[in-house]
Amino acid sequence: xxxxxxxxxxxxxxxxxxxxxxxxxxxxxxxxxxxxxxxxxxxxxxxxxxxxxxxxxxxxxxxxxxxxxxxxxxxxxxxxxxxxxxxxxxxxxxxxxxxxx
Numbered sequence: 217x218x219x220x221x222x223x224x225x226x227x228x229x230x231x232x233x234x235x236x237x238x239x240x241x242x243x244x245x246x247x248x249x250x251x252x253x254x255x256x257x258x259x260x261x262x263x264x265x266x267x268x269x270x271x272x273x274x275x276x277x278x279x280x281x282x283x284x285x286x287x288x289x290x291x292x293x294x295x296x297x298x299x300x301x302x303x304x305x306x307x308x309x310x311x312x313x314x315x316x317x
């Protein structure tokens with residue numbers, strides 16, 4: 217049964233690393249949006265294509281209630297932190313109870 221526990225711990229840690237990378241992508245995309253970036257720059261296009269599908273539904277729900285301030289990156293970052301603190305830690309604890317680690 218320890219193999220199953222190790223598998224759960226490994227999957228949780230990989231998922232945690234991916235969420236951490238995506239959190240930094242969201243932060244960089246938000247910082248770049250403050251300046252007037254070149255829309256044809258490959259980095260800007262990558263950041264836009266990776267973050268916009270997540271920002272769009274949040275913008276639809278929240279709208280422009282705060283005027284020109286876009287808080288969708290903040291909402292995404294808070295959601296990532298919640299997933300890391302609740303779901304990932306819970307998965308790791310479940311993996312340890314199966315003898316993983």
